Amino acid sequence: MKLFSSYNRILSIITLTGLLVIGFLFYQTLGGYINKQIDDHLFEELLEVQDFAHVKNILPSPDGFDDVVVEYKKINKLQDKRRLFADTNFYNPKKKHQESARYLKTELILNGQPYEVMIVASKFERQEQIKSIILIILIPVIVLLLILWLVNRILIKRMWLPFRQLLTNIKAFNINQEKVFEPIQTNIEEFKALNKAVLDVSLKVKSDYKEIKLFTENASHEMMTPLAVINSKLDTLLQSNTLGKEQSEILADLYKATSKLTKLNQSLLLLVKIDNNQLQDKEEIDLRALIEEKLNYFQEFIQKRNLQVQINLDTFSITANRSLIEILINNLLSNAIRHNYDGGSIRITLTSDKLVFCNTGTQGKLHPAKIFERFYKDNTSEGTGLGLAILKQVCLRQNYELIYNYHRDYHQFSINFNSL
Amino acid sequence: MKFLIVEDEEGLSKSISLYLTGEGNICDHAATYEQGYQKLSLYDYDCVLLDLTLPDGEGLQLLKYLKKINKTDGVLIISARNSLDQKIEGLSLGADDYLIKPFHLSELYARIQSIVRRRHFNGNSxxxxxxxxxxxxxxxxxxxxxxxxxxxxxxxxxxxxxxxxxxxxxxxxxxxxxxxxxxxxxxxxxxxxxxxxxxxxxxxxxxxxxxxxxxxxxxxxxxxx
Structure with a gap:
C-alpha cells in the first residue's frame, strides 16, 4: 500500500466516523433544544387555556389558538396531574395532511369539571428548520473536508516528488558505470538527509568496488611476472639433455598447471577490463564472416573430435567492440567443442536478431543461473570456470540477452541482440 | 646475432639469455633503466627485449631515446600489462612487436627472428x-x-x-x-x-x-x- 493511501485510509475513517458522531450528536442536541422550545410553548398554551376557562367560564374552542390544536375529554376524576410531553403524528386541519407533532397531555379541573386536556403543536416548521440548519452547517463542513483532502493529496504528491526522484536516481545508479549517483534538489530537511546518506553510500560503494577491481587487476598483473619466470624456467629445463621419462612427465604436468594459472589470470584480467569498460572502440562486425572464420580456426579440434557442425547463418552485422565479440564467439564455440562428446554435434544459427549455439554434451541440463557464476564448473571440467562468466559480462556490456536452455539433449545458448 | 635484454626480473632475463645464447647469438643484459640507457648508447644490437616497467624508469622512455639517437635496433616489448593502449603506444613509438608475459621462450625466439628477418630483409626471408x-x-x-x-x-x-x-x-x-x-x-x-x-x-x-x-x-x- 502506498504511504498516501495508508495515510488517507486512516484519515477518511476518522473523518467519516467523526462526522457521523458529531452529526448525530448535533442532531440530537438540536432536536432536544427544539423539543424544549415546543414544550415551553405548549405549557404556555396550557396556561392560556386555564386562564381562558377561568375568565370566560367556557372552554376555548379546539382550534381557537394560532398554531395548536386543543382537545378536551371529560373524565370522572383527576388521577394523574403530571404533565406528559411526547411526540405524535396528527392531522393538520389547515394544511390537511399528517404531520409529526408534539403534544402535552394533562388532567386538570376546568370550570369545576375534571378534564383531560391534550394540546398538540406541529413540529413540521421546526423540523424544517433543523434540516436547514444541519444542511447549512454540514454542507460547508463536507465541502471543507473535500477541499482539505484534495489539497492534502496535491501537497503530499508534491512533497514526495523529491523522494520519487531520489528513488529513480537510486534505481538508475549502476556500480559498473562511470556515472556517479545523481543527487536531487530539495529544500526538505528529511530528504536532504536521505539524499546525502545515499550519496555517501554510493560514493563509498563505488570507491570500494573500484578498489576491489584495482586489487584484482594489480594482483593478476603482479602474478604475471612470476608466472613468466616459471614458464621460462620450465622452457629452460626442457632443453636439458638429461631429461628422463619421469622428469618429462613432471614437466608436462607443470606446464599444464602453469598454463591453467596463466589462463585464469588472463580471464580475471579480462573480466576486470570488461567491467571497467576499457574495450569501447566500436566498429561494424560481420557476424557471419566472423563465425565462419572462427570455425575455420577451430576446425582441427572439430575434426579430431569428429563433431558434426550444422550452420545456418544469415548475413548480419552488428556494431560493437571487435575484441568483445571475438571473445564471445570464441567462448561459445570452444565451449561447444570442449564439453561435447566425440561424434557429437553442434548447430549454429544466426538470424537478424539472434545467435544460437546448440551442442550435444557429456552432461545433462545445467543450472541455468549458476553456470554464469564465476568459478562455477563441474569437477570434470579443466577450464577456468570463468568462460561463461566472461560471456555473460560481455552480453551485459553490450546489452544483449543471454539465455541458456536444455532441449532434447542439446545445450542451447542464445544471444538476443535486440533485447534492449 | 646480438641481443640486449632490458628486464629487472633476474630469473627471467637469465632464462632468456640461456635460451638465446649459442648458435652465434650473444646476449647482453640490463636490469635498470640506467644500465639500459648506457648500453643502448654504447652498442648496437640486432634486437632489444624491452620490459616496460623498470625500477628506475619507464621502458617506453628508452624506446623514445633509441629512436632519438637514430639507432636501427629491432625492439620487442615484453610486458605484463595486456593493455591495448600501451601496445599501440609502444608500436607507434617504433617497437617491432609486443609480447605479453608470461610467454614461452620458443615464442620469444620466433618473434625475435621474425623481427630480425624483417629488419635485414635482403635474402633473409x-x-x-x-x-x-x-x-x-x-x-x-x-x-x-x-x-x-x-x-x-x-x-x-x-x-x-x-x-x-x-x-x-x-x-x-x-x-x-x-x-x-x-x-x-x-x-x-x-x-x-x-x-x-x-x-x-x-x-x-x-x-x-x-x-x-x-x-x-x-x-x-x-x-x-
Whole structure:
C-alpha cells in the first residue's frame, strides 16, 4: 500500500466516523433544544387555556389558538396531574395532511369539571428548520473536508516528488558505470538527509568496488611476472639433455598447471577490463564472416573430435567492440567443442536478431543461473570456470540477452541482440 | 646475432639469455633503466627485449631515446600489462612487436627472428635447413626445390620449429603459437600430436628426412640428428 493511501485510509475513517458522531450528536442536541422550545410553548398554551376557562367560564374552542390544536375529554376524576410531553403524528386541519407533532397531555379541573386536556403543536416548521440548519452547517463542513483532502493529496504528491526522484536516481545508479549517483534538489530537511546518506553510500560503494577491481587487476598483473619466470624456467629445463621419462612427465604436468594459472589470470584480467569498460572502440562486425572464420580456426579440434557442425547463418552485422565479440564467439564455440562428446554435434544459427549455439554434451541440463557464476564448473571440467562468466559480462556490456536452455539433449545458448 | 635484454626480473632475463645464447647469438643484459640507457648508447644490437616497467624508469622512455639517437635496433616489448593502449603506444613509438608475459621462450625466439628477418630483409626471408627451404614471405615450403603444400597452420608450425631448431618446444608452447591464448583449449595439448604427424607425413612423402623428435610426451624438437 502506498504511504498516501495508508495515510488517507486512516484519515477518511476518522473523518467519516467523526462526522457521523458529531452529526448525530448535533442532531440530537438540536432536536432536544427544539423539543424544549415546543414544550415551553405548549405549557404556555396550557396556561392560556386555564386562564381562558377561568375568565370566560367556557372552554376555548379546539382550534381557537394560532398554531395548536386543543382537545378536551371529560373524565370522572383527576388521577394523574403530571404533565406528559411526547411526540405524535396528527392531522393538520389547515394544511390537511399528517404531520409529526408534539403534544402535552394533562388532567386538570376546568370550570369545576375534571378534564383531560391534550394540546398538540406541529413540529413540521421546526423540523424544517433543523434540516436547514444541519444542511447549512454540514454542507460547508463536507465541502471543507473535500477541499482539505484534495489539497492534502496535491501537497503530499508534491512533497514526495523529491523522494520519487531520489528513488529513480537510486534505481538508475549502476556500480559498473562511470556515472556517479545523481543527487536531487530539495529544500526538505528529511530528504536532504536521505539524499546525502545515499550519496555517501554510493560514493563509498563505488570507491570500494573500484578498489576491489584495482586489487584484482594489480594482483593478476603482479602474478604475471612470476608466472613468466616459471614458464621460462620450465622452457629452460626442457632443453636439458638429461631429461628422463619421469622428469618429462613432471614437466608436462607443470606446464599444464602453469598454463591453467596463466589462463585464469588472463580471464580475471579480462573480466576486470570488461567491467571497467576499457574495450569501447566500436566498429561494424560481420557476424557471419566472423563465425565462419572462427570455425575455420577451430576446425582441427572439430575434426579430431569428429563433431558434426550444422550452420545456418544469415548475413548480419552488428556494431560493437571487435575484441568483445571475438571473445564471445570464441567462448561459445570452444565451449561447444570442449564439453561435447566425440561424434557429437553442434548447430549454429544466426538470424537478424539472434545467435544460437546448440551442442550435444557429456552432461545433462545445467543450472541455468549458476553456470554464469564465476568459478562455477563441474569437477570434470579443466577450464577456468570463468568462460561463461566472461560471456555473460560481455552480453551485459553490450546489452544483449543471454539465455541458456536444455532441449532434447542439446545445450542451447542464445544471444538476443535486440533485447534492449 | 646480438641481443640486449632490458628486464629487472633476474630469473627471467637469465632464462632468456640461456635460451638465446649459442648458435652465434650473444646476449647482453640490463636490469635498470640506467644500465639500459648506457648500453643502448654504447652498442648496437640486432634486437632489444624491452620490459616496460623498470625500477628506475619507464621502458617506453628508452624506446623514445633509441629512436632519438637514430639507432636501427629491432625492439620487442615484453610486458605484463595486456593493455591495448600501451601496445599501440609502444608500436607507434617504433617497437617491432609486443609480447605479453608470461610467454614461452620458443615464442620469444620466433618473434625475435621474425623481427630480425624483417629488419635485414635482403635474402633473409628464405630459411634453409638441409633439404628444406622455407620462404617466410610467400609462405612456401620446398623440399629439394619441390613445393610441398602445407595448410596455413601447418606452415606456421613448421616455421616455429625451424626457427627454434635444436630446442625442445613444449606442447603448450606449440598450441599457444598456433591457436593463441584465447583458444582456451588447455586440455587439448595432446592434440598438437595429430598436427605434427600431418606435417611430418607431408614432408617425408616429399622426400624430406624426419627431423621431428618427440620428447616423452612433453614436447618436440626439430633437429638434424
Amino acid at each position: 628464405i630459411i634453409h635447413f638441409n633439404e628444406l627451404e622455407i620462404d617466410t614471405t610467400a609462405k612456401e615450403t620446398k623440399v629439394n626445390g619441390k613445393t610441398v603444400h602445407l595448410t596455413r597452420k601447418e606452415f606456421d608450425l613448421l616455421l616455429y620449429f625451424i626457427v627454434n631448431k635444436n630446442k625442445v618446444i613444449s606442447k603448450a608452447a606449440a598450441v599457444e603459437h598456433i591457436w593463441g591464448d584465447d583458444a582456451d583449449m588447455a586440455d587439448s595439448f595432446d592434440f598438437i600430436y595429430t598436427h605434427i604427424k600431418n606435417v611430418r607425413k607431408k614432408l617425408t612423402d616429399s622426400g624430406c628426412k624426419d627431423y621431428f623428435q618427440s620428447v616423452y610426451g612433453v614436447g618436440y624438437k626439430f633437429a638434424d640428428v
